[in-house]
Every structure is written in C-alpha cells, then in structure tokens.
Amino acid sequence: MCKSQFGLIGLAVMGANLARNMADKGVKTLVYNRTAAKTKKFLEDFGHSPNLDGAFTLKDFVNQLERPRKIILLIKAGQPVDDMLDELIPLLDAGDIIIDGGNSFFKDTQRRSKRMKELGFEYVGMGVSGGEEGALHGPSLMPGCGRQAYDHIRPVLEAISAKAEGEPCVDYIGTDGAGHYVKMVHNGIEYADMQLISEVYTIMRHVLKMDVEEIAEVFGKWNQGRLSSYLIEITAAILQKKDGKTGKPIVDIILDKAGQKGTGKWTSLSALELGVPTPTMTEAVFARDMSSMKEERVELDKKYNDIRFASDTLDKDSLLADLEKTLYASKICAYAQGFNLIGTAGEVYGWHLNLGHLAKIWRNGCIIRAAFLNVVSDSFDSNPSMKNLLFSDFFASALKEARPGWGRIVSLAAEAGVGIPALSSALAYFDAYHTPVGNANIIQAQRDYFGAHTYERVDKEGHFHTDWTG
Ligand code: 6PG
Numbered sequence: 001m002c003k004s005q006f007g008l009i010g011l012a013v014m015g016a017n018l019a020r021n022m023a024d025k026g027v028k029t030l031v032y033n034r035t036a037a038k039t040k041k042f043l044e045d046f047g048h049s050p051n052l053d054g055a056f057t058l059k060d061f062v063n064q065l066e067r068p069r070k071i072i073l074l075i076k077a078g079q080p081v082d083d084m085l086d087e088l089i090p091l092l093d094a095g096d097i098i099i100d101g102g103n104s105f106f107k108d109t110q111r112r113s114k115r116m117k118e119l120g121f122e123y124v125g126m127g128v129s130g131g132e133e134g135a136l137h138g139p140s141l142m143p144g145c146g147r148q149a150y151d152h153i154r155p156v157l158e159a160i161s162a163k164a165e166g167e168p169c170v171d172y173i174g175t176d177g178a179g180h181y182v183k184m185v186h187n188g189i190e191y192a193d194m195q196l197i198s199e200v201y202t203i204m205r206h207v208l209k210m211d212v213e214e215i216a217e218v219f220g221k222w223n224q225g226r227l228s229s230y231l232i233e234i235t236a237a238i239l240q241k242k243d244g245k246t247g248k249p250i251v252d253i254i255l256d257k258a259g260q261k262g263t264g265k266w267t268s269l270s271a272l273e274l275g276v277p278t279p280t281m282t283e284a285v286f287a288r289d290m291s292s293m294k295e296e297r298v299e300l301d302k303k304y305n306d307i308r309f310a311s312d313t314l315d316k317d318s319l320l321a322d323l324e325k326t327l328y329a330s331k332i333c334a335y336a337q338g339f340n341l342i343g344t345a346g347e348v349y350g351w352h353l354n355l356g357h358l359a360k361i362w363r364n365g366c367i368i369r370a371a372f373l374n375v376v377s378d379s380f381d382s383n384p385s386m387k388n389l390l391f392s393d394f395f396a397s398a399l400k401e402a403r404p405g406w407g408r409i410v411s412l413a414a415e416a417g418v419g420i421p422a423l424s425s426a427l428a429y430f431d432a433y434h435t436p437v438g439n440a441n442i443i444q445a446q447r448d449y450f451g452a453h454t455y456e457r458v459d460k461e462g463h464f465h466t467d468w469t470g
Helices: 012-024 038-044 058-063 081-091 106-118 130-138 148-162 178-207 211-221 230-240 263-274 277-289 296-306 316-349 357-363 373-382 391-418 421-433 440-451
Strands: 006-009 028-033 052-054 072-073 099-100 122-129 139-143
Touching: 006 012, 006 058, 006 130, 012 028, 012 038, 012 052, 012 130, 012 148, 028 038, 028 058, 038 052, 038 058, 038 130, 052 373, 058 081, 072 081, 081 099, 081 106, 099 106, 099 148, 106 122, 106 178, 122 130, 122 148, 122 178, 139 148, 139 178, 139 357, 139 440, 178 263, 178 277, 178 316, 178 391, 178 421, 211 230, 211 316, 263 277, 277 421, 316 357, 316 373, 316 391, 316 421, 357 373, 373 391, 391 421
Parallel strands: 006 028, 006 072, 028 052, 072 099, 099 122
Antiparallel strands: 122 139
16 A cells, blocks of 8 residues: 555644645545544645545554654644654654644653653654644644754645745754744734734724724725735634624624634743743733733723713824834834844754744744735845844834834823723834833842842943942
C-alpha cells in the first residue's frame, strides 16, 4: 500500500481544513482523531480526494506514514499535547518529525523540543495563523525547530501557506520555542489592533454620534488606503451586518464582553519578564478584562453617568481625518512594541530572528495581515539592527504628521469621558520614548530617600546617596 507523506492529528475545524488544504496541494495526507466518529465523518465528507485517507488507531496511523514520519498536531494546547506525545513516542522511529501547530506556550515547546531531541526525534513548534479560512486556503506559518527538520517539511509548508506577492508566508523562524513565541506576539499585536479599532469605533459612535452604517463606510474607505488590513476589512463588513430577528445592526445585539484564550496575556507576561514596554498590547488585554466586568460597569454607570460631556459643535470631517491618523500612528506604536519584544526575546533565547522576514510572512494569511507590513519589512531589511520601528524614517514622518490630531483625539475622548486605553497608551508610549529627559530622576530620589537605593548623576560616574533628612 502507498504510504502517506504527512499525518495530521486533530480534526476540529483547524485540523480538518489544514488536512484539506494539504490534500488540495497534492500532499498525500493521513488523518487521525481520538474520537473515531470524527474521522469517519471527515472521510465521508472529504475522503473522495485521492490524497486523503484516515486511520482509526494511532498504531495504524503511524504505520501508514512514510519515513521519516511527519506528523502535525492540531489539538488543544496544554496537557493534551503532552498526552499525545506520550502516546506517540513508543510508536515512532528515530528522526521522525512531530509538528505542534496549536497555540502552545513557547516554554512548553522549549521543554518538549528538549525531551523529543533527547529521544532522537525532531520537534517543531509551529505558529499557524489565519483562522479556519486561512487553514483551508493558506495560513501564515511560523515554524520553530532545527534547520534540518525545517528542510524536510519546507516544501509542504510552502505549498500550503498563503502567498504575498508570490512569496510563501512561511519562513524558518529559529530553534525550539521561536515559532510559538512569534505566534504569541502576533496574537498580542492582534489584541492591540482589535482594541484600537474598537476604540476608534467608540469615538465615532459615542462622541461623533455617527450611526453604524456611516461608520462602516468610513472603515470601508480607510481600507482602501494605508490602513488597508484584514481587521479593518472585516470590521467594515461586521458593521454592515443586520440581526436577522430585529433588523438592528448586529453589533448592537452582541454583548460587550470579550473572550480570550490567553495568548495576549502570555505576551504581556513575557514583556514584563523581559522588561520590554508593551503598554498598548497590555492595555488591550486589560480592556478585555474590564469588558468582562459588565455588571460592575452597569452599576457604576448609575453613580457617574451625569459627568459625561457631549458637544454638537464638533467638526466631524476634520475629526475623522484626525482619527485616521490616530489609528495609523497607534498601530505603528503597537507593532513597534511587538517587534521590539520579539527582538529582545530573540537575543535572550538565542534565536537569531530576522525581523524583516517575520514582517514578510505576516503580509498574508494571518489575522494581522496589513498593507503596511511591506514597509515594516523594508524598514528592518534596510536596517537590521534597528532597535525599534520608531527609528524608521518612513514611520517617523507618519508619526510626526499624526501627532497634533492624535493629541486632539485623545483629549476629546478624555473630555467626553470615553475610555480609550489603547489609543492613549500608544500616544503616551510615543511621547515617553522620544523624551530625552524624563521623570525617573524623581523616582530615583524617592527610592534613595526611603531605601538608600542610590542614584546615578548626570555630571559624573558612580552611584550616590544623599542624606535626605540631615
Ligand atoms: C490566528 C488567531 C487564532 C485565534 C486566537 C483567538 O492567528 O489565527 O490569533 O490563533 O483566533 O487564538 O484568541 P483569543 O480567543 O484569545 O481572542
């Protein structure tokens, strides 16, 4: 019997779609799911493809794969991955390659890579972005592993990935947890991007008093320009959608409590651990936390709702122009924070990451795909040691041009009593980052005052202490 080239475990929607994508690209794929009924259903629906086959025991599955075996797991992150590895390990042969395509925590991936390597297997922690549609038609892929393992799986990954300007949206990222780390920060940026868009919507809806259809038009228009991105595009589409039952815009029916699975929080935890400021990404996580406190928000509104400010003398057209600049500038800051974090993690974990290439593989297939990633990629390519995107001349001119309107929008929202934590944190990040003389002299003095922690001086080397009360 002709053996399959690739094995795939986990037939929830991501796994099923990825298996179909592989088969469409001519890769003979064998699927397995713990619940046999799922495999049966999948084969009933899609088994007519000559490239799709299924196995009903793990032993049969492993035996029907070409060697070295290449097995991709699309199962729930966490303990299920360890459980599956425990079951697979006795059935594998040296040199077999296991790829974890879930949103696993990068430190788990580092631990699993070490374990698998010691047992003679190759382990790939691969970030997969693009949701269900991406899995089916072409995701962005972020594999972290040894070079040799990558060379084995590269042709298939390139075939199934999305393409941007003809180039596959996959590249070698780095060893062990690098791929999952990069995917984690991708999600941190995704959280920020989504929150920024939501705040801009809030300003249009509740400060400029625009109706939902009009806001949809603005997002649609922005999507034709430099803000062109998947998230802006789907926001315009979402705002046009009416609820079948009530005829109201569906966004008015959806409860304002955001879910989260943890990758945004992990990004912020890593940023705190590595000492990299990522306020916009982190505010986006806090905003989801705040959103879930619905009952308290409703209760507090009763206490404070008389302090809202509304004006009908606002110049809508000029404020919309300011808003576009504010969103663009804030987006630059959010991505700058994300790339800064990835760059630092690359140094700390010894991953030798190429930030220009990373930006390239996010140009299509993934959730944060955006026209401006071309410029991000070019900026890092022309200056690979650039510490932060804010040093790029291209983005510097966009930020300078945006700054006056950005300030106006943040003040306007503050006056109106509308919380916009992501937009305002991006502005604060920008202002703090280009401030040559900040306020940490006061912090240092306070630390020295109450704890004799000492401080450095601007005029000579060394550490000094003042007798503050003497
Ligand atoms: C992607 C998405 C994907 C998923 C997130 C949602 O890149 O395809 O990021 O990974 O949709 O896990 O995350 P939250 O549930 O935390 O919003």
